[in-house]
Amino acid sequence: MSAEHHAPANATEYIQHHLLNLRANPALDPVDPSNIHLDTFWISLVLGFVFLFVFGMVARRASVDKPSKFQLFIELIIELVDTNVKEIFHGKSKLVAPLALTVFVWVVLMNAMDFLPVDLLPKIAAMFGVEYLKVVPTADINQGLAMSLSVVLLSVLLGIQAKGLVGFVVEFFTAPFHADGLLMKIILIPVNGAMQCIEYGSRGLSLALRLVGNMFAGELVFMLIALLGMGWTGANPGSILGALGQVVAGSAWAIFHILIVILQAYIFMMLTIVYCGLAVEEH
């Protein structure tokens, strides 16, 4: 009933409707910081469990002598992650490789939600009375920031683990600008501290914004393409052209988007490893 009730009147309303998450407390203001995006939570959780289930099954049945083709495919991903981690991260921590694997596969799965027809899940959800649904969790800034800030925080912890708390703090205020004399060192403390804060902050922000921006824009383009066919007013040349345009443009964008989906997940994974690697390296 809500689907009927909230059917978009025009293109602007359609887009705006699609840009809103399903909030736990709809009564609150859409930008209220205490709210929770239920769609992001549930979809990311289900996809996370899909990742854990698939990889867990393969790990449980992993055979050394007679791997199945699917096991080999999973091993391909593992090797990709492991090779990069071994090349970039020279610390002792055994956490970075599983972290990178989780980031890569989870982000690929969440990004891949973009391939579902843009209105499919929201329409189905609407039939069950769910008013709003954003199907791509990585297009939600909360998801991106949650991962990027976790990664940056973890890189700080790895740095402390590798250099000790004192060593980490000393480095925080003596790098990137080095000085020889004690006086110069003291003078440079605020400069270095500020630089480090900016560095860590920009790492977290850029990591999140790159992913979310790409996925958000990709989703938006799918919506715009979906608008082409939405102006259907009967079998007239304009409508037919629009529908045709939707099919052609939608296919083209989906194919191009495959690249973006994999590439963004790969970049996120690589930067995760790089940040962890930088944290444990001596400056």
Add this chain to the structure above:
Amino acid sequence: MNINASLFLQALVFAVLVLVTWKFIWPPLMATLDERAKRISDGLTAADRAKHDLELAEKRAAEELRKAKAQASEIIAQAEKRATQIVDEAKDAARVEGDRLIAGAKSEVDQQVHHAKEELRQQVSALAVAGAEKILRKEIDAARHADLLATLKAEL
């Protein structure tokens, strides 16, 4: 693009996923890969060793074959030598035996001749005595001239 409490919720989900992957998924999969890599390198090493062993065995077999051939030809040579030796020995023995037989026959013949001569001598002396007896019947007493006759007999 509104930031809210979802940030923490998603961070929590992320942490759980990473934790489970770290504890339960990464180690067995990595162990499988490491084990396979180890088996492959072991297999290659074993193949190399087997190849080396095969070369050694082939060399040893060739050596053994060569030795056996040498031994066989040596045995054959010895056997041939022995055979000619046996034949020679047999020839020698036969010659010796023949000589012995010939010598025996000769001595037999000599004996016979001697015996015949002895007999003839007896007979001749008897004839001579008989002849002389007849001639000298009247004047010669056999008993008186016995020693003379014996001397005569010995001279014949």
